[in-house]
Amino acid sequence: MSTSIPGVPWSSGVTRDQAGALVVAGVPVARLAAEVGTPAYVLDEADVRSRAAAYRHAFEAAFAEVGAPGVDVYYAGKAFLSVAVARWVHDEGLRVDTATGGELAVALRAGVPGADLGLHGNNKSDDELAAALDAGVGRIIVDSLVEVERLAALVRTRGGAPAPVMVRVTTGVHAGGHEYISTAHEDQKFGLSLAPGTGVVAAGWTSHRDATGTPPTDARTEDSAAMVALLAVLAAPELRLLGIHSHIGSQILDPSGFAVAARAVLRLRADLAARTGVLVDEVDLGGGYGIAYLPGEVPLDPDRIAKDVAASVAAAAAELGTPLPRISIEPGRAIVGTAGLTLYTVGTVKPVQVDDETVRLYVSVDGGMSDNIRTALYDASYHAEVVGRLSSAEPVLARVVGKHCESGDIVVRDVLLPADVRAGDLLAVAATGAYHRVMASNYNQVPRPPVVAVRDGEVRTLLRRETVADLLALDQG
Numbered sequence: 001m002s003t004s005i006p007g008v009p010w011s012s013g014v015t016r017d018q019a020g021a022l023v024v025a026g027v028p029v030a031r032l033a034a035e036v037g038t039p040a041y042v043l044d045e046a047d048v049r050s051r052a053a054a055y056r057h058a059f060e061a062a063f064a065e066v067g068a069p070g071v072d073v074y075y076a077g078k079a080f081l082s083v084a085v086a087r088w089v090h091d092e093g094l095r096v097d098t099a100t101g102g103e104l105a106v107a108l109r110a111g112v113p114g115a116d117l118g119l120h121g122n123n124k125s126d127d128e129l130a131a132a133l134d135a136g137v138g139r140i141i142v143d144s145l146v147e148v149e150r151l152a153a154l155v156r157t158r159g160g161a162p163a164p165v166m167v168r169v170t171t172g173v174h175a176g177g178h179e180y181i182s183t184a185h186e187d188q189k190f191g192l193s194l195a196p197g198t199g200v201v202a203a204g205w206t207s208h209r210d211a212t213g214t215p216p217t218d219a220r221t222e223d224s225a226a227m228v229a230l231l232a233v234l235a236a237p238e239l240r241l242l243g244i245h246s247h248i249g250s251q252i253l254d255p256s257g258f259a260v261a262a263r264a265v266l267r268l269r270a271d272l273a274a275r276t277g278v279l280v281d282e283v284d285l286g287g288g289y290g291i292a293y294l295p296g297e298v299p300l301d302p303d304r305i306a307k308d309v310a311a312s313v314a315a316a317a318a319e320l321g322t323p324l325p326r327i328s329i330e331p332g333r334a335i336v337g338t339a340g341l342t343l344y345t346v347g348t349v350k351p352v353q354v355d356d357e358t359v360r361l362y363v364s365v366d367g368g369m370s371d372n373i374r375t376a377l378y379d380a381s382y383h384a385e386v387v388g389r390l391s392s393a394e395p396v397l398a399r400v401v402g403k404h405c406e407s408g409d410i411v412v413r414d415v416l417l418p419a420d421v422r423a424g425d426l427l428a429v430a431a432t433g434a435y436h437r438v439m440a441s442n443y444n445q446v447p448r449p450p451v452v453a454v455r456d457g458e459v460r461t462l463l464r465r466e467t468v469a470d471l472l473a474l475d476q477g
């Protein structure tokens, strides 16, 4: 995927005009600031669409090449979801993965058919499960033994067709940009372990038997939690087992973990078939494909990763003597991350003597940790530039900070900015399309910024700016 400004992770529609100001999909940043104000999240529609299409084509081609029966790409809506974005990705042939009743409601409002939706979550409420059943979602990804029981009971009470289910497993692969976004090691809350013997604990064996009376009849104490859950789904007439799901983490730049996880899942699928005669049709390998946040960083390439994963899946299936499953993946960040930037206005600029040799320029912007929590939460790194004008002043060490009452309110920890950066300058932070607006807060009663889409010189508001009146309206006195 080419960016028009080499090296910097702006969206593919970003250019500089003759005066040096940034232009996003034909819209100069000064016009954006005048029309929608700052701070604002700006999303390049063409970039989202082309990355969605690139992932779909790459995985379809790679798995067709190895003879797999098909591929589905689910856009992970947790990265950023609005009605328009759900429609864009669905137009591009993607399905939509949701993680809560709220995300499900947005996707449904967008008109995505239930059959093209999935529902995840380690702690789904009965209301969320019922909403998924009402919508006829294509798959519910169960995350615990208790949920298998609860979902079966819900279907029993409501009547109707068996619920289509995938079982989320943890493969023990440690991958991802930060411990908090790594999801397949043992000591965390997601999924069901593949390690032998873990089924005993996961099932709360005795109490599980006593409490519910419906342990899978042929489960053994040496079984993994994942195996016990699969057997439980097969034993429940209210559930229809579609397949096995694995998601190893997020912002993964070393692709080796995908192959290891894929092999582990295929082995479990073969073990289940040997045990029960049921060879499940589908395997989901999750999302997690890393993007560039800094100039020079190299994102995962969809064609490369698709070929590698397809080769590993094909090799594992051949070794195990099982036919290839239908494959699905769930990229989120890789679809919307690079498409977004956050546009701020600079306020206070304060040089601070840090030690005998170093002066750091603290550049305050009109947002902060309420619109970008990733720096504080994951120690994430970003690139920022003064984007309203070209400066010939020398670059100096700077830190972009927000307006919150917190010294950890840092947006960009270290960046070189022109020494003449001043109040009123427009400043943009790159690669903020994923996990920014959706993780935004109202800390210090700061209203959340809008999300605007740009395309061919047009600006369209996807989510309007919150106002103080919105916040006051929540306050019931």
Ligand SMILES: Cc1ncc(COP(=O)(O)O)c(C=O)c1O
Pocket: 076, 078, 079, 097, 120, 183, 247, 249, 250, 251, 286, 287, 288, 289, 330, 331, 332, 333, 334, 434
């Ligand atoms: C189950 C599941 N699928 C997909 C994703 C999307 O991950 P990413 O945005 O890194 O592609 C996540 C988030 O880590 C997830 O938990």
Ligand SMILES: N[C@@H](CCCC[NH3+])C(=O)O
Pocket: 078, 181, 250, 251, 374, 434, 435
């Ligand atoms: N919110 C995280 C990713 C979590 C992925 C969802 N399981 C981030 O900003 O990187």
